[in-house]
Amino acid sequence: MKITFLIHTVYGVGGTIRTTLNLAAALSDRHDVTIVSMLRNRAQPKFRVDPRITVTPLVDIRRDSPDLEDPLSREPSRVFPDTDNQYKKYSRLTDRRAEEYLRACDADIVIGTRPGINVYLARFGPRRALRIAQEHLTHDIHPKKLNTVLARHYRDLDAVVTTTEADAAVYRSKMRMPGVRILAVPNSVPAPPGPPSDGSAKVVAAGGRLVRSKRFDLLIEAFGKVAAEYPDWTLRIYGAGNDHDRLRRLIEERGLTDRAALMGVVSPIEAEFAKASIVAVASDAESFGMTIVEAMRCGVPVVSTDCPLGPAEIIEDGVDGRLVPVRDPQALAAALIELIADDELRRRMGRAALAASRRFDPATVARAYETLFAELAATRWSRAWQRNRPRVRNRLRRFLRRVRPQRRRRTV
Template identity: 70%
Template sequence: MKITLLLHNAYGIGGTVRTTWNLAAALADHHDVEIVSMLRHRARPRFEVDPRVRLVPLVDLREGSPDMADPRLREPAVVFPAAEKRYRQYSRLTDLRAEEHLRRCAADVIIGTRPGINVYLARFGPRRALRIAQEHLTHDAHGKRLRGELARRYAELDAVVTTTEADAAVYRARMPLPGVRVLAVPNIVPEPPIPPSDGTATVIAAAGRLVRGKRFDLLIDAFAQVSAKYPEWTLRIYGAGPERERLKELIGERGLEGQARLMGARSPIEAEFAQASIVASASSAESFGMTLAEAMRCGVPVVSTDCPLGPAEIITPGVDGVLVPVGDGGALADALLELVSDATARRHMGQAALVSARRFDPGPIVERYEHLFAELAGDRHVRGWRRHSARWRRRLRRVLPR
């Protein structure tokens, strides 16, 4: 089977990029797989590339590339949704390259990985292929205008796959899509090729893009309470982003220089997590919580806010981690202090995390995708009838009196 995955920028860094490479490598065990990257900004991807997976960039943004001289690169995108957060990174050239590639795509299955790209897939993807939209953001993370466009476009696809059961339920309730399968499949998080943490390091780690929604400010305030009682412990925050300077100032204001450090981006992150004894997340929202699963893969217990929608489906409270209310810095500090003060609890939770994280193994998740492909191919005509019936019912409602 030929499978194509559509990605915003396969040369960048981030949760969706990492999980797409993981899925592509796992699928390549039995299928012919390619990743199509809408954009390219550097010579080589930041993540390790499986040689069995072809990488096809569409628009080259590197200095001196022919695409940089193409006037269509400076024209606004027409097809890519203007309400999508990445809209300003897209152009008329991206629209045209995506259309050209998709119209001649010979894949049996095509999977998009963000809303705007899923619109490309719905508009230009060949009808003979199974067309699947992955959602790495939650339904409620999209604005009302974008949700309206997605409802129209997703109705033309075969399936919508979210990363959590909770988000799949929201899509089913708020975005009815007759004839379209809506289901959850978690991200693949492979076992890292390093020894797990032994829980003895006096280090709390955190990772993610340095943006307001990740609430690293709340984590720094909570760590200040930990540091006051256990000054030998340190906080390491991995990531880059626009909040770096503000967080650096906050560390200085709390008198935590030398104890709380902004470490910059790291890829892969597992080697850093394995050197910690606790991983913390203070996010206001997560579509999945990739860093939580990566930490558990390293045998590290996680303290996380119980934010919508991912952490509650990853962490079993009191077994392999701790969940605290969103925005509650006091509860976050208390949970950290409890694990900092109890090495035995850290060790037991870390061992449980290693066992629990096996559900993110590549094999079972690939099987779920293969089962989905078979189901979609088998009931294509039935789903098509449901889609057309729903379309005619909507038309009739508009023209017939109540």
């Protein structure tokens, strides 16, 4: 079977890129897999690409690229939704290349990985192929105007796949899409190559983009309370972002310069998580929680805010990690101290986390997708009828509204 993924760019760094490469590699065991990168912004991908995967870039936006000389590259896209936050990177050239590629695509399955790209898929994707939209964010994070656009286009697809069951339930309740299968399949994370954490290092780690929504400021505040009781423990925060300078100042103001550090970007992150004994997540919201799974795959328990939507579907509170209220530094500090104070509890949770994390293995997730492919193929015609029945009913109603006045006039 031929499977094609459509991605914003495979050449950068990010959770969607990682999980797409993980899934594509797992599917390559039994299928012919291509990743189509809408944009190419560097010579080689940052992450390793399985050699069995074909990578096809559509528009090269590197500084000396001939594509930048094309007049269409200077005209804004007419297809990609302007409420998708990557809109400014798309042009009429991207529209044309996407349409040309998809019209000629001979894949059996085509999977889009972000909202604007899923609109391309709905507009231009081959009708003979099964067309699937992945949602790596959440319905309620999208602007309302974007959801209005998506509702119109997603009706023409075969499935919408979210990363959490909670988000799938939101899509089912807020987007009426007859004939479109809406379900949750988690992101995949491979087992790291090195040994898991033994739980002895006096290190709390955290990772992600240094942005306000990740609430590293709250984590630093909570760790101040931890450091007061356990001064031999340290906090390491991995990542980069606009909040870097503010967080550095906060560390200095809290007197934690020797206890907390901003470590920069490290990829892959698992080797660093394996050097820690606890990983902390303080986010206000998570569409899934890749950091949580990456830590668990290293045998490290995670203390996370119980934020919408992912953590509660990954962590079993008190068994393989802890869930605490959102925006509550006291509760976050207390949960960290609970694990720091009890070596056996921390190590037991770490072992449980490692065991539970195996459900996110790429091979397991790939089998879930293969099951979905088979189900969609078997129900193609019945779902087409479900999709078209409202349209047929509406056309019939409009026809009857036109015919009835004519009959009345003839009777009179």
